[in-house]
Amino acid sequence: MRQDFKQLDKSKTYLITGAAGFIGYYLSKKLLEQGCRVIGIDNINDYYDVNLKYTRLKNLEHFEQFTFIKVDISDKETINNIFKEYKPNIVVNLAAQAGVRYSIENPDVYIQSNIIGFYNILEACRHYPVDHLVYASSSSVYGANKKVPFAETDFVDNPVSLYASTKKSNELMAFTYSHLYKIPATGLRFFTVYGPMGRPDMAYFGFANNLFAGEPIKIFNNGDFENDLYRDFTYIDDIVEGIERLLNNPSVGENNVAHKVFNIGNNDPEKLMVFIETLEKCLSNSLGREVQFEKVFEPIKPGDVPATYATTEMLQQAVGFKPETSIEEGLQKFTDWYCDYYKVK
Secondary structure (H helix, E strand, C coil): CCCCCCCCCCCCEEEEECCCCHHHHHHHHHHHHCCCEEEEEECCCCCCCHHHHHHHHHHHHCCCCEEEEECCCCCHHHHHHHHHHHCCCEEEECCCCCCCCHHHHCHHHHHHHHHHHHHHHHHHHHHCCCCEEEEEEEHHHHCCCCCCCECCCCCCCCCCCHHHHHHHHHHHHHHHHHHHHCCCEEEEEECCEECCCCCCCCHHHHHHHHHHCCCCEEECCCCCCCCCCEECCEEHHHHHHHHHHHHCCCCCCHHHCCEEEEEECCCCCEEHHHHHHHHHHHHHHHHCCCCCCCEEECCCCCCCCCECCECCHHHHHHHCCCCCCCHHHHHHHHHHHHHHHCCCC
């Protein structure tokens, strides 16, 4: 572990964008439970069920140190006013239009949120200086790279979706602002985050929805079990632990610029079919009866990549942490929550 690793500073004000989102909610909750002041912002868009977003926010309302503001990060004037009023010390930008496949159908919202919105956050950090900006990147920046595991030093100039392009752009923009305006910034390449209260557009969540709707699940791997898709599934608690450890520990990267990018992944990829079988077992445990999905195999979708697999050595060296939650443990927590939340039997 790095010698100068600093624990969470509870005297600071933390601004979290996307606070009603999956990762933003869990990070806000963790900081609030430790007595930190959190300013949460979110536009509550309807990309997926807004009821889930409001449920997350409701769980945060009782914390006295929590302030929520409904705003879109593409609204530059309001964002500047929030920075001016609350003077955040640490900013965590998790607000973004998510989803690889949706970026093919609706590119406008990705430019608006992921490019213009992130630019507004960088500008606000420039004019109202912060101790650290942490922002969400994505494993999708690695594109269809054949070399695995993916390392932060790998070539990432061939994104295969607009979503990936916006995340790569975020890394370039953050580097430039760090270089020009000395803003300490850290980008996090998340690898397939899952867990209770997760995103309904993610495959595991959609599979559960289909089961209870009496519909088959579509598996986009050509039915090729020998060359199945691999994913580095990372449980939400591991993601939050990694972020928390980095918050008060900005790093210096290349050319002495206060910008660095880290992978946060499980470093233990699973075949998609193994993940599905594990989900079946966990649902069976939660329901007390055997469950099997009806499966339909289809070709790989445009924008999907054959494998995501993170090397996490840099993160471990920086803050002494490596995600370790198994898919058996993580999926069981998800299915227990799902069956309770949706009152399924």
